[in-house]
Amino acid sequence: MSRLELHDVTEKNLRELTEFPLRPGQDQFVAPVVHSIAEAYVTPTAWPRAILDGDEVGGFVMANFDPENELEAFRCGIWRLNVAAGAQRRGVGRFAVEEVAREARRRGRDRMTVLWVEGEGGPEEFYLRCGFVPTGERVFGQVLGVRTTGSL
Numbered sequence: 660m661s662r663l664e665l666h667d668v669t670e671k672n673l674r675e676l677t678e679f680p681l682r683p684g685q686d687q688f689v690a691p692v693v694h695s696i697a698e699a700y701v702t703p704t705a706w707p708r709a710i711l712d713g714d715e716v717g718g719f720v721m722a723n724f725d726p727e728n729e730l731e732a733f734r735c736g737i738w739r740l741n742v743a744a745g746a747q748r749r750g751v752g753r754f755a756v757e758e759v760a761r762e763a764r765r766r767g768r769d770r771m772t773v774l775w776v777e778g779e780g781g782p783e784e785f786y787l788r789c790g791f792v793p794t795g796e797r798v799f800g801q802v803l804g805v806r807t808t809g810s811l
C-alpha cells in the first residue's frame with residue numbers, strides 16, 4: 660500500500676465513495692458514506708476525505724475540528740471511518756487515522772478522539788492497535804478513545 664492519499668470529496672469520486680460495500684455485518688458500526696457526506700454539507704467543522712489507493716477509492720474518513728465544542732468527542736477527532744471490503748486489513752484504516760492526526764497537529768492539537776460501538780466484528784481492536792485508549796467515559800452509549808496526535 661504505497662500509493663495511499665487523501666483527496667477532497669469531488670464529483671469525480673462521489674459515486675465510488677457512496678457505493679463501495681463494507682464486509683457483511685459491519686454496517687451496524689458506522690453510518691453510510693452518503694449520510695456522512697450529507698452531514699458534512701451542513702457541518703462547517705467537518706473534514707470529509709476520500710481515501711485513494713492509486714486511482715481507486717479505498718475508503719472514506721471524516722474528522723471534526725470544533726475546538727470550542729462542549730463535548731470533547733467533537734473538538735478534534737475521527738467522526739467516521741469506512742474502509743471498502745476489498746481494501747480492509749491492508750493498512751488503509753491506519754493510514755486514515757495518521758492523516759487525521761497530521762491534520763490535527765497542523766491545527767495545533769496534541770490530542771485526538773474517536774467514538775466506537777462495541778461488539779463482535781466491530782472496530783475496537785483496530786482503534787486499540789492505532790493507539791487509542793478508552794477513557795472509561797461513554798458518549799451516546801459509545802466508547803470514547805483518546806490518543807496523542809504524535810506519530811506512534
Ligand SMILES: CC(C)(COP(=O)(O)OP(=O)(O)OC[C@H]1O[C@@H](n2cnc3c(N)ncnc32)[C@H](O)[C@@H]1OP(=O)(O)O)[C@@H](O)C(=O)NCCC(=O)NCCS
Pocket residue numbers: 681685688689738739740741742743746747748749750751752753754774775776780781782784785786788789
Ligand atoms: C475498522 C476498519 C476502519 C479498519 O480498517 P482496515 O483498513 O481494515 O485496518 P488496517 O488494515 O489499517 O489495520 C490496522 C491494524 O488494526 C488491525 N485490525 C483491523 N481490523 C481489525 C479487526 N476487525 N480485528 C482485529 N484487528 C484488526 C490490523 O490487523 C492492524 O494491526 P497491526 O498493523 O497492528 O498488525 C474497517 O474494518 C472498517 O471500515 N470497518 C467497518 C466500519 C467501522 O467499524 N468503522 C469504524 C467506525 S467508528
